[in-house]
Structures are given as structure tokens and as C-alpha cells.
Amino acid sequence: NAGVTQTPKFRILKIGQSMTLQCTQDMNHNYMYWYRQDPGMGLKLIYYSVGAGITDKGEVPNGYNVSRSTTEDFPLRLELAAPSQTSVYFCASSYADWSPLHFGNGTRLTVT
């Protein structure tokens, strides 16, 4: 099992560009999450999904969009990238909404 796989590992964007951060898991988990981690700020929830076709906003959703067409994949879309979106992004999954989170290894994004 690969667990949670995120691509790319690193990306540099110019202001105003868009991109999609990919996340896939092979554990057949229904629950998936996107977090951002900023230095000294902990992890903040961006969006989450409780199953295919169902998504909901977390604490910091502005500037992002998600979709969940399959159980395995949960891509995060950035439209009109801004410097404030420079961060490390982590995707996670869990079997149930109370069970342990399994994190990917992150995507480091810089917007200049």
C-alpha cells in the first residue's frame, strides 16, 4: 500500500496562475482532508470530504476549490494564486470521521 500520495512535491507559481494539487489514497478511505501548514501556525483545515460527491469547507477555504469524483482522489484547485497561498499543503484520509488521520508527504508551494 502506498497510503496517501501527493503530487507534485514542489511547485513555484506566479501570482494569478492556477494549479491543481493532486491527492490519491489506496486505503479505500471515505474521509479525505486538505490542510495547509504555515511556519509557526500549525495545521489549518481547508476542505474535507466524507465520500465521493460530497465536500465541505473547513476553517480556511477562501481561494481554493475541491472535487471528489472518486473515493481515491481528492484534488485541490487554486485559482488566481496569491502570495498568501505560499504554504505546505497536506492531504489526509481516514477510515471514519473519528479514526486516525493518514497524511501524505505534502506539496510545498511558493507563489511569487
Added chain:
Amino acid sequence: TQLLEQSPQFLSIQEGENLTVYCNSSSVFSSLQWYRQEPGEGPVLLVTVVTGGEVKKLKRLTFQFGDARKDSSLHITAAQPGDTGLYLCAGEDGGSNYKLTFGKGTLLTVNP
């Protein structure tokens, strides 16, 4: 908004020393999780404490949940370089991962 304060923010010690890091809040949590995050990787769950006053041991790591379920501590005995990493606590209130509140973390460096 529930907040979790972790202290110290940074800790650098020599191999073989003991240490304790703290996770404090003014709010009550149903459970509290501890994660370790190594450079370039995602957080990995170490333990979940649920009952006030609970103590859990994981080899040289001892986790304690406060009686009032507002605070927790992590004690490491005879630290090793492999213990180096960012230690994050996360409080849960409501039985759902999307209600997790993460602390900002303690960055531990164990020097050989």
C-alpha cells in the same frame, strides 16, 4: 474558537537527556492526539488519549491527559537523535476529524 498552546516552541537537547513538552488549552476536549512530523514528511499519529488522567506509554514516550481534559504532556526518556522532529498536539471535540484543532508544535532537536 478553541486554541491549543504548545510549549516550548523549540527545544534542543543532547542525546540521553529527558524532556517534557506541553499542550495546554482553556477548552475541554473529548480526546487529544499527538503526532510527530519529520522534515519533508507528513505528520504521523503517535497516540490518542481519551480519558481524563490517562497515561499512555509508547516505548520511551509517555503521554498524559490532564484530569480536566484541557491539557496534555509528552515526556521522552533518554532522547535519541531519531526522536528529532516536530511534535504536534491536536484536540478533538465532537467526534469528528474535521473539528480537530492543531497546536503550533514543538520542534525538537536531539544532538548526538
